[in-house]
Amino acid sequence: MKIRNAFYAQSGGVTAVINASASGVIETARKNTATIGKVYAGLNGIVGALQEEMVDTSQESAVDISRLCHTPGGAFGSCRYKMKNFEDDTREYERLIDVFKAHDIGFFFYNGGGDSADTCLKVSKVSEKMGYPIQSIHIPKTIDNDLPLTDCSPGFGSVAKYVAASIKEASLDIASMSASSTKVFILEVMGRHAGWIAASGGLASDKEGDAPHIILFPEIPFSREKFISKVETTIKEKGYCVVVASEGTQYSDGAHISGSLQRDAFGHQQLGGVAPTLASMIKQSTGYKYHWALADYLQRSARHIASKTDVEQAYAVGKRAVELAVEGRDSIMVTIERNKGISYSWSLGEASLARVANMEKKMPRSFITKDGFNITQQARKYLQPLINGEDYPPYKNGLPDYVSLRKVMVPKKLADYFDV
């Protein structure tokens, strides 16, 4: 078998553990030199392939590649770039193949969510059409946990741990302050279409009635009346109320809740996030003192409190992708499977890319309590193992010691490409 190079790229929003997948890919490729030559990483994702801007990972030391395992963000850069419509115009995919040809790339490892699974599938199709063989393997990654056919997605467990720990900590804070001051705390979390991240906040409670008292999911239509009523009941019973709100919280007609807020006493309308919108509603309806937080990028880059399970799975899917490539496989996504049994264990599987692309896995209704405001025991059972274990990064001068790669670029061979 001819030795060919591999291309690896990171796609979409990055996570605390996507670099662990990169580490899994590169370290495993380095052990399979009979099949794989060098691993070239796309600078800023797939855009790097289109523009022939690739990092030669063979120039990075073994130590630095292993340090990727504890470094958040996307070490090679990611992108939010939508490939041109494949059905109307395959030129962009053909450009990819041209770059792959020029650099003798026979393996395409794409590390991302649903969109990148779709791209992966199309690369596979174009390679066939153009008669240039590429094995195209998708490495799952999304904090949103909405990829189908895999029990969970690498990146999610660490966000879940961050959100649950943050809620646990902030709840102790507000519990201390509530007698004479703040009575409501709202944390807005990511997850525009699926409530998995918001749900993970529910793990902060040890027993029924503990904070968080209200979780708002995109899957459950928002009712201002029910929400305010639940806040008031909770404050009467507990003295304070902790809310986890998904950024995707919406009314039954699909309208985002921040778009429809009444003007306040000054005639101003609140712009922006879900948390300040909810805070304004509480102020208008109840007058309670509130605080709110918006974790934004902090939640998905918080490698300092990553889930060990998540880090291990992220590394494993990268490693397995290369192993499957070496076995000659094509057009598949590596999956994580939950083994049967009382205690949690997992193994790796695979799914055909044709089945993965453009499907979104939402929270099942059975994971959400009847009143729509919390998670069920079934959800806990699913979520809890994913945040298990700590995997602290090394520290230097009081801060996590993250790696910066050298990023030596692969010399270009083609003419510039201006279509991106």
Place this chain on the structure above:
Amino acid sequence: MKIRNAFYAQSGGVTAVINASASGVIETARKNTATIGKVYAGLNGIVGALQEEMVDTSQESAVDISRLCHTPGGAFGSCRYKMKNFEDDTREYERLIDVFKAHDIGFFFYNGGGDSADTCLKVSKVSEKMGYPIQSIHIPKTIDNDLPLTDCSPGFGSVAKYVAASIKEASLDIASMSASSTKVFILEVMGRHAGWIAASGGLASDKEGDAPHIILFPEIPFSREKFISKVETTIKEKGYCVVVASEGTQYSDGAHISGSLQRDAFGHQQLGGVAPTLASMIKQSTGYKYHWALADYLQRSARHIASKTDVEQAYAVGKRAVELAVEGRDSIMVTIERNKGISYSWSLGEASLARVANMEKKMPRSFITKDGFNITQQARKYLQPLINGEDYPPYKNGLPDYVSLRKVMVPKKLADYFDV
């Protein structure tokens, strides 16, 4: 010497390490039974003393008291309660003394910031006036780090570590995304009057030019033009721009920046935080894609990433307060002193409460770069040791395992007090 009981209370915004001070007080009192009887803790701060609602800490196990060292929030409840004006009306202070008399309390340990130092001083005065001896000792606590006469304040080092680590992590995230997506990231942090917390974000950079590129301090008047210009220059040079903004960022006339934003294209005015206000300015002036986060309570309750130095200092000031009481001292605050020498070390000192009360320590101008947008080497030298060392809490089921106290109440002896 007659054995007398002690009263301990937590005041104002809680921190990740205020319970370590409580632990220091209670454990040290338990070792000094020849002088100190029981330690009663005010339920919800000083309000608990006024209302004769006190937790009998002798009912808590030694294990639980030691677990306070790794538990954030205020274990006995805190309060934002302003005592009535002492000069016009000493009734409220007299009520305190009545409660202390009824429960044979001879030691008053008040754990808080500037206001509580002032309360501590007044209790001392009233006790003299009423001929009932109370030794009044202030235990410093404030995330704002604005207490005078102490090198730093317990609570600050852990917020500083959280903010610096979060900026380091989020900067890796935005660096990955900036080529095709988000170009500006803003983190709003606490510190209404002093820029210490914002300054700590500067520790995230290893060398000049690293993120954060802009720090906004309350001490430096905000100029929209200079800010936008710095954002644009940074993006040109680095490809992205990371901003740490103090919630107290203000114009030269003292007006808070969020109050003066121009209406957006929809005629809406932005309400609330500094981060969304800055984001709107960037949108209006440059059109760059931005993300922003507001850490709020998460920053001051993040015990999971507490500074070991801070935890040790918080415990030590609690311990020393009791030791000083046993030595017969009164009307003082325990201080932290930075020892001379090349490597950081500290010891404990004390300051007269009369000198502490109502002074606020702001960032010296020499700690801020000439352009007003970053910290100097001198600031780094001051700040860095305060975030040194990790002190992870134990974990259970993937989350920090924080203690909940039993909180057995001391039986009341007096008539109800309705004036609070």
